[in-house]
Amino acid sequence: MGRGSAKATATPPTTTTVDEGIEGKKKNSFNLKSFSEHTVEVVSDSGEGAQKCSQIFGAVSAKMGNGVWTVEIIPAEIQPPPRTPTSASGNRIRLGVNEVTNWGDEADLVVAFNEQVLLSRHRLNALSENAVILIESMWETHDDEKIRDEWALAMEEMGGRAYKFVRVPMEEQCLTLVDNPRRGKNMFALGLLAWIYDRDVDRITNQIAQQFKKKSEEVYQRNVDLLKLGMKWAEENLDFRFDVKPTPTDVPKVVMNGNQALGMGAIASGMEMCAMYPITPATSVSHYLSDVFERFGGMVHQAEDEIAAIGVAIGASYSGKVAFTVTSGPGLALKTEFIGLAIMTETPLVIVDVQRGGPSTGLPTKVEQSDLLAALYAQPGDAPRVVIAPSTIEECFHSMITARRIAEAFRCVVIVLTDANLATGVQPFTRPELDPRWQSSPPDLSAVPEGQRPYEWDPNTGLSRRIIPGQPDGMFTATGLAHDEASKVAYDPESNERGSLMRSRKMAVLQQTLKPPKVFGEETGDLLLVGWGSTRGAIEEAVARMQKAGHKISSLHLTFMSPMEPNLKEIFGGFKKVMTVEINYSDPVDARFITEENRRRGQLSWLLRAHTLVDVDCWTRVPGQPLRPSQIVQAATEAMPVSKKKEKKS
Amino acid sequence: MSCSLLSCGVEDDRVFEMEDYSGPVARWCPGCGDHAVLTSAEKLLEAKQLKPEQTMFVSGIGCSSRFPHYINTYGFHGIHGRALPVATGIKLHRPELNVFVVMGDGDCCSIGAGHWIHATRYNMNMVVLLLDNEIYGLTKMQTSPTTPQGYPSNTQPRGSFLPPLNPLEATLGVTNVSFVAQTADWVPAHLYATLDAAFEHPGFSFVRVLQRCPQYTAPLFEQAVRNPDLTELLVHDSGIVVPELAPIYKKSRSHDPSNLDMARQLAKPDELVRLGLFYKNSELPRYEETRHVSSHTAQQKIALLNEEFDRYAV
Numbered sequence: 001m002g003r004g005s006a007k008a009t010a011t012p013p014t015t016t017t018v019d020e021g022i023e024g025k026k027k028n029s030f031n032l033k034s035f036s037e038h039t040v041e042v043v044s045d046s047g048e049g050a051q052k053c054s055q056i057f058g059a060v061s062a063k064m065g066n067g068v069w070t071v072e073i074i075p076a077e078i079q080p081p082p083r084t085p086t087s088a089s090g091n092r093i094r095l096g097v098n099e100v101t102n103w104g105d106e107a108d109l110v111v112a113f114n115e116q117v118l119l120s121r122h123r124l125n126a127l128s129e130n131a132v133i134l135i136e137s138m139w140e141t142h143d144d145e146k147i148r149d150e151w152a153l154a155m156e157e158m159g160g161r162a163y164k165f166v167r168v169p170m171e172e173q174c175l176t177l178v179d180n181p182r183r184g185k186n187m188f189a190l191g192l193l194a195w196i197y198d199r200d201v202d203r204i205t206n207q208i209a210q211q212f213k214k215k216s217e218e219v220y221q222r223n224v225d226l227l228k229l230g231m232k233w234a235e236e237n238l239d240f241r242f243d244v245k246p247t248p249t250d251v252p253k254v255v256m257n258g259n260q261a262l263g264m265g266a267i268a269s270g271m272e273m274c275a276m277y278p279i280t281p282a283t284s285v286s287h288y289l290s291d292v293f294e295r296f297g298g299m300v301h302q303a304e305d306e307i308a309a310i311g312v313a314i315g316a317s318y319s320g321k322v323a324f325t326v327t328s329g330p331g332l333a334l335k336t337e338f339i340g341l342a343i344m345t346e347t348p349l350v351i352v353d354v355q356r357g358g359p360s361t362g363l364p365t366k367v368e369q370s371d372l373l374a375a376l377y378a379q380p381g382d383a384p385r386v387v388i389a390p391s392t393i394e395e396c397f398h399s400m401i402t403a404r405r406i407a408e409a410f411r412c413v414v415i416v417l418t419d420a421n422l423a424t425g426v427q428p429f430t431r432p433e434l435d436p437r438w439q440s441s442p443p444d445l446s447a448v449p450e451g452q453r454p455y456e457w458d459p460n461t462g463l464s465r466r467i468i469p470g471q472p473d474g475m476f477t478a479t480g481l482a483h484d485e486a487s488k489v490a491y492d493p494e495s496n497e498r499g500s501l502m503r504s505r506k507m508a509v510l511q512q513t514l515k516p517p518k519v520f521g522e523e524t525g526d527l528l529l530v531g532w533g534s535t536r537g538a539i540e541e542a543v544a545r546m547q548k549a550g551h552k553i554s555s556l557h558l559t560f561m562s563p564m565e566p567n568l569k570e571i572f573g574g575f576k577k578v579m580t581v582e583i584n585y586s587d588p589v590d591a592r593f594i595t596e597e598n599r600r601r602g603q604l605s606w607l608l609r610a611h612t613l614v615d616v617d618c619w620t621r622v623p624g625q626p627l628r629p630s631q632i633v634q635a636a637t638e639a640m641p642v643s644k645k646k647e648k649k650s
Numbered sequence: 651m652s653c654s655l656l657s658c659g660v661e662d663d664r665v666f667e668m669e670d671y672s673g674p675v676a677r678w679c680p681g682c683g684d685h686a687v688l689t690s691a692e693k694l695l696e697a698k699q700l701k702p703e704q705t706m707f708v709s710g711i712g713c714s715s716r717f718p719h720y721i722n723t724y725g726f727h728g729i730h731g732r733a734l735p736v737a738t739g740i741k742l743h744r745p746e747l748n749v750f751v752v753m754g755d756g757d758c759c760s761i762g763a764g765h766w767i768h769a770t771r772y773n774m775n776m777v778v779l780l781l782d783n784e785i786y787g788l789t790k791m792q793t794s795p796t797t798p799q800g801y802p803s804n805t806q807p808r809g810s811f812l813p814p815l816n817p818l819e820a821t822l823g824v825t826n827v828s829f830v831a832q833t834a835d836w837v838p839a840h841l842y843a844t845l846d847a848a849f850e851h852p853g854f855s856f857v858r859v860l861q862r863c864p865q866y867t868a869p870l871f872e873q874a875v876r877n878p879d880l881t882e883l884l885v886h887d888s889g890i891v892v893p894e895l896a897p898i899y900k901k902s903r904s905h906d907p908s909n910l911d912m913a914r915q916l917a918k919p920d921e922l923v924r925l926g927l928f929y930k931n932s933e934l935p936r937y938e939e940t941r942h943v944s945s946h947t948a949q950q951k952i953a954l955l956n957e958e959f960d961r962y963a964v
Binding site: 210252253254255264267268272273275292294295297298299301305308309310311314316317318319320323338340432436439469470472473474476477479480481 | 674701706707708718723725726735743746941943944945948954955961
């Protein structure tokens with residue numbers, strides 16, 4: 001955790017579009033344009049395989065040495081009705097010459113399997129003004145008049161933009177090789193991208209082999225043939241190619257999504273029990289672990305419900321190595337009572353909350369940062385716990401190791417807050433050098449020395465040594481009732497005060513070990529943006545752009561949400577204004593009925609105001625999408641204290 | 651799992667007396683059936699010479715769930731209705747421990763009913779005691795799922811609205827059920843023999859203990875306690891047989907506990923209180939065995955994880 005925050009500057013903050021590209025030398029009959037970064041989207045109806053296509057494209061680009069950030073475009077249903085804007089499924093892949101830390105602003109190139117899914121991206125303003133759009137042409141001349149009309153209407157709706165459409169007879173081409181183009185168009189599309197961006201074909205076929213060889217040699221070969229068909233078609237028909245130069249490096253890197261990183265982090269931490277109940281977007285952590293965990297001596301227990309899942313994790317943890325459970329907001333709500341029990345019994349426990357949009361069922365597949373206060377406080381009674389929020393895929397990996405260590409050392413609950421953006425985002429990162437000390441040591445089952453009690457709190461730190469079943473002479477009953485050091489039920493005022501104090505004191509002790517967070521940019525200035533979790537890349541990219549434009553702006557990204565990292569008040573003191581940037585709800589300042597007094601604020605800003613007594617403002621949105629750097633630039637520009645003064649003067 | 655790397659037991663020649671298992675004086679009401687179960691459990695632990703440190707009592711919330719506090723083993727007194735998930739986690743992680751679960755009727759059959767069904771299906775090797783006094787006691791007399799229809803309480807003062815849920819039928823209806831018995835706190839010999847059979851059964855041994863709550867359900871079992879003829883003992887060579895009860899409990903029925911259909915018939919509500927083993931099947935899969943994984947050292951894991959990272963290498 002807590003890696004340096006200078007990464008995002010690596011991505012040049014220029015908005016390049018097809019037209020602004022640097023003219024390259026002409027090869028054959030195409031025009032090669034170079035970019036420092038480019039954003040590609042592949043969208044199809046759900047089930048047509050756009051995701052597989054773009055995942056392979058992203059992975060291969062990463063392996064070639066490009067900076068990559070991939071996010072999913074997913075409908076909430078498995079097979080929604082085809083050819084509808086809500087059925088759009090696919091990925092956005094942002095490629096860079098250097099490291100890419102977020103999904104960027106607008107797509108520069110799109111491969112669309114029909115005009116309806118394209119329309120959904122258009123309506124979300126996801127495409128740049130003059131995006132290149134490779135679109136399946138069959139619908140324009142389809143036998144069905146209704147489809148032709150839909151095409152015409154969609155084109156009309158998108159007519160206001162300078163999109164450059166390239167009609168591609170995907171189906172017609174695929175039919176020369178396969179009977180069912182629905183299963184294969186995606187590889188043809190991959191071929192188009194491979195040619196346009198000059199991707200390494202061997203790496204692609206290797207990747208295809210990884211995906212399909214399990215099925216059969218025949219399936220693999222068919223996919224490779226379709227890939228090559230797409231490349232051939234592109235070579236013969238396209239008059240442009242794009243160049244986003246890879247930067248090969250000697251530093252070994254790995255590429256994966258945040259949920260896989262969490263799973264691997266769990267393994268590296270030595271935890272051996274993941275008890276869970278399926279919930280989007282957290283479940284893929286357990287998909288990954290279910291596949292591999294047993295090889296590591298671990299297990300995924302799919303419990304009968306969210307409550308049982310945490311109960312099993314607590315039982316396992318209480319009786320040996322620290323265990324964990326993985327969930328999302330609604331599941332976290334159900335686990336609340338058990339979280340209190342773990343805190344009261346001081347049973348170490350790691351809980352991963354991959355946040356989605358809420359409240360209630362909300363936006364199951366989409367990103368939000370609305371569980372922060374719930375993670376900290378959704379508990380009857382005083383129940384202090386640790387909450388950490390990784391901000392990159394790499395930190396997802398390391399946060400599990402940190403979480404396990406803290407849970408064990410402090411006999412406490414650690415909640416790891418990620419979100420749908422990190423869960424499905426794919427990004428290369430430096431391959432970790434694994435350390436056996438990251439793992440928990442085998443439980444100590446030696447006899448308990450005479451007189452040692454199960455909660456023998458150090459009066460200064462609140463820390464005590466855990467006793468687990470199997471240790472002779474250590475028998476006691478862990479209880480959720482108020483208890484004394486011997487774990488005897490105790491209702492007297494003194495015992496309850498003392499237990500509360502000791503459980504709380506641990507948080508203070510942990511806080512004393514934390515380092516102050518590093519400011520991204522100058523330590524003094526006009527505006528400090530404060531963020532947490534997956535928004536780091538977008539915030540820092542926005543701040544870097546504004547710094548370049550001469551603004552005195554910096555940002556601060558927090559990893560520990562409870563206890564909070566030190567020196568926040570001092571850091572805030574260096575700036576005229578402090579504003580959080582978050583993906584959660586806050587009342588717009590200028591709305592009717594909204595006053596300074598009744599305004600409901602972003603969750604981190606609530607915390608920081610209470611924590612520092614600094615008048616921390618907030619800019620938050622709940623679009624169900626990651627924030628775009630350009631949005632943040634706009635918000636920050638409007639929030640600059642200097643520009644406000646100017647407004648007043650004028 | 652981790653702990654099989656270690657020698658969990660200590661080499662010893664300790665002999666345990668009943669007092670070795672005794673905890674602090676139980677704070678249940680005088681005449682409460684929980685006392686009898688506690689005594690029987692201590693007796694069982696002594697008879698089996700279970701090491702106190704290798705034995706766990708897990709409970710939920712309610713009068714009966716105070717049980718672990720009163721016995722000198724490891725105990726986990728959790729939250730209402732959730733004893734079974736905690737016990738599941740313990741048994742999965744530490745299959746060598748002797749796990750006992752103690753629940754009340756509100757705990758097991760109401761707030762924790764979902765876990766009850768699934769734990770029955772997991773069929774993990776543990777003794778599961780449903781201390782069924784047919785009322786909520788600790789919260790002061792509210793209707794429970796097993797309260798007889800018409801019996802008044804503070805929440806249904808004109809009598810319980812619905813026919814009671816029958817825990818035996820419900821458990822016997824669950825896939826992979828492997829052991830269902832019923833006993834009563836006022837027949838200590840039978841209670842003990844039932845606990846013994848439950849402990850010896852390799853699987854999820856579900857025992858419903860009918861028990862009196864002198865405060866709130868005193869009348870419910872009065873007749874059965876006074877008149878042995880209202881009780882029918884289920885007996886069989888492979889069931890629970892307590893010869894010394896024969897002179898008192900004259901009604902008995904031979905029931906082969908491998909016969910699930912008959913078990914379900916006998917579990918239906920009847921004027922007679924049936925005590926004994928309804929069903930037993932030792933051949934069914936046990937989840938902790940199905941899920942057994944061999945343990946790895948830290949170094950082994952690192953080697954494997956490096957291979958895993960190779961798959962994701964750029």
